[in-house]
Amino acid sequence: MWPLFSIQPIPGKGRGLVANQSIPRGTLLISDLPLLTFMPTTKGGRARAIELYKQLPYDKKIAVEAFQEGHGRMSLREVLLVVGLPIEQQGGRAGVFENASLLNHSCIPNCYHFWDGVKGQEIVHALIDIPAGAELTIDYTSDDNLLFYQRQRELQRRFNFTCSCPLCSLPRRERKKSDNRRYRYTQLVDEFPTALTDCSPKVAMGLLNAMFKLIEKESLWSHLGARYADGFQLCAMHSDVFRAHAWARRAKQAYIIARGAGSKDAKGMALLEKVPERFGLFGTLCKIKMYPPGALFVPSSAKQLFANGVPSFSITSPIISLAPIVTAPPAVSHQTIPPGTKLSKGQWKRARARAATRADGYARKEAATTTIPPAFTSNPFSPLLPTASPSIISESSDESVDGEEDVIIELGAATAVHHQEDEEPEEEESRFEETEMAEMKNFCRMMMEVTIAECVWES
Numbered sequence: 001m002w003p004l005f006s007i008q009p010i011p012g013k014g015r016g017l018v019a020n021q022s023i024p025r026g027t028l029l030i031s032d033l034p035l036l037t038f039m040p041t042t043k044g045g046r047a048r049a050i051e052l053y054k055q056l057p058y059d060k061k062i063a064v065e066a067f068q069e070g071h072g073r074m075s076l077r078e079v080l081l082v083v084g085l086p087i088e089q090q091g092g093r094a095g096v097f098e099n100a101s102l103l104n105h106s107c108i109p110n111c112y113h114f115w116d117g118v119k120g121q122e123i124v125h126a127l128i129d130i131p132a133g134a135e136l137t138i139d140y141t142s143d144d145n146l147l148f149y150q151r152q153r154e155l156q157r158r159f160n161f162t163c164s165c166p167l168c169s170l171p172r173r174e175r176k177k178s179d180n181r182r183y184r185y186t187q188l189v190d191e192f193p194t195a196l197t198d199c200s201p202k203v204a205m206g207l208l209n210a211m212f213k214l215i216e217k218e219s220l221w222s223h224l225g226a227r228y229a230d231g232f233q234l235c236a237m238h239s240d241v242f243r244a245h246a247w248a249r250r251a252k253q254a255y256i257i258a259r260g261a262g263s264k265d266a267k268g269m270a271l272l273e274k275v276p277e278r279f280g281l282f283g284t285l286c287k288i289k290m291y292p293p294g295a296l297f298v299p300s301s302a303k304q305l306f307a308n309g310v311p312s313f314s315i316t317s318p319i320i321s322l323a324p325i326v327t328a329p330p331a332v333s334h335q336t337i338p339p340g341t342k343l344s345k346g347q348w349k350r351a352r353a354r355a356a357t358r359a360d361g362y363a364r365k366e367a368a369t370t371t372i373p374p375a376f377t378s379n380p381f382s383p384l385l386p387t388a389s390p391s392i393i394s395e396s397s398d399e400s401v402d403g404e405e406d407v408i409i410e411l412g413a414a415t416a417v418h419h420q421e422d423e424e425p426e427e428e429e430s431r432f433e434e435t436e437m438a439e440m441k442n443f444c445r446m447m448m449e450v451t452i453a454e455c456v457w458e459s
């Protein structure tokens with residue numbers, strides 16, 4: 001049914017917007033040019049709002065006056081203040097909008113709103129699947145993870161109402177529990193950047209895991225994009241290109257839902273999904289030496305590498321990079337293969353064995369136990385959350401940015417390969433060599449479009 005929503009009276013809240021039909025998450029609901037913008041925190045700013053109102057064309061003036069009708073005995077200045085939505089993060093300007101200003105507040109909103117400074121529009125998307133008849137709500141607060149008393153104080157001061165949304169209406173004990181979870185979530189978000197660089201990837205991934213659980217419990221859906229991006233960063237910094245790719249895709253999907261496919265965040269993650277190595281900090285925590293850095297994972301630059309006759313790349317990097325997030329052993333042997341040379345099975349096997357021996361116990365154990373957060377089943381974002389199925393291997397083709405075919409290994413492939421490596425039974429040498437050789441050839445074909453047969457070992 002069109003339009004997707006209608007203006008209706010909402011008990012205790014004045015007017016509001018109600019869904020005329022079920023609305024899938026990610027639907028663009030509103031893109032509103034402001035009727036006027038002003039600085040609500042200063043006396044001069046509020047006076048300026050009245051000036052701007054007076055300069056509005058007739059039909060726009062009527063739209064503003066309609067707000068006044070819903071607010072009883074409030075003066076126009078007071079009304080402009082409470083219907084003005086914040087359009088800047090840090091206590092900045094507010095905007096009055098024909099549609100968006102009709103959205104009421106909830107501390108667990110079903111829509112996400114943001115100010116698109118480039119277009120000069122207030123954009124609203126459905127954050128979750130919204131059933132027909134449900135009221136559309138957004139979060140008015142400056143930080144959508146505030147505790148009960150902080151939310152109430154801010155809403156009372158700035159918007160002149162006491163929130164009675166389902167979260168604020170919980171019994172005191174439950175509300176306290178929710179506050180504790182939100183407080184813990186904020187702590188974890190603050191701790192994560194330090195953990196990223198100072199702790200093992202397993203610890204950092206543990207923090208992220210805990211954050212996802214809290215997001216689910218507290219319905220902090222608008223935070224998903226940022227947390228997936230954290231997962232991407234962790235994997236990318238450790239050169240775990242496959243997982244980085246998977247996390248980037250989830251971040252992109254979450255950003256598309258909350259902000260739209262054209263948003264800066266979604267576009268940025270789409271780029272990193274295709275080529276995780278473009279991330280500025282790619283490989284900065286990984287102790288594997290690659291020459292030149294990152295070349296192994298960028299088909300285009302790998303091609304260039306060979307075209308320019310750049311002498312070498314690390315043979316040990318593919319082995320380590322196929323493992324799950326690990327702190328790569330510092331002393332991995334660094335053999336090099338110049339282009340156009342041939343590598344024998346025996347040479348490959350010896351190099352591989354040397355690298356494996358040097359991989360210390362910590363890294364191996366960690367690699368075997370590190371997983372990406374478990375799948376959630378009970379929330380509307382379920383399909384977006386990472387699945388912890390290390391045994392699933394799937395491959396898909398995708399067009400790389402430069403138009404070449406890349407093979408993209410889905411989440412889980414890396415773990416599976418690693419486990420295969422750990423649990424490999426003692427086999428006949430020829431069989432072992434065959435498997436290893438095939439694996440190496442396959443890897444090179446995929447990532448570098450060069451077969452190992454074209455290389456000769458340089459000791």
Ligand SMILES: C[S@@+](CC[C@H](N)C(=O)[O-])C[C@H]1O[C@@H](n2cnc3c(N)ncnc32)[C@H](O)[C@@H]1O
Nearest residue numbers: 013014015070082083101102103104105159161
């Ligand atoms: C941006 S306007 C929303 C549209 C408003 N309902 C109207 O009729 O003009 C903000 C005002 O709506 C009311 N409001 C919004 N959310 C509310 C809520 N959760 N509980 C009570 N009142 C609310 C408050 O009066 C607030 O100042």
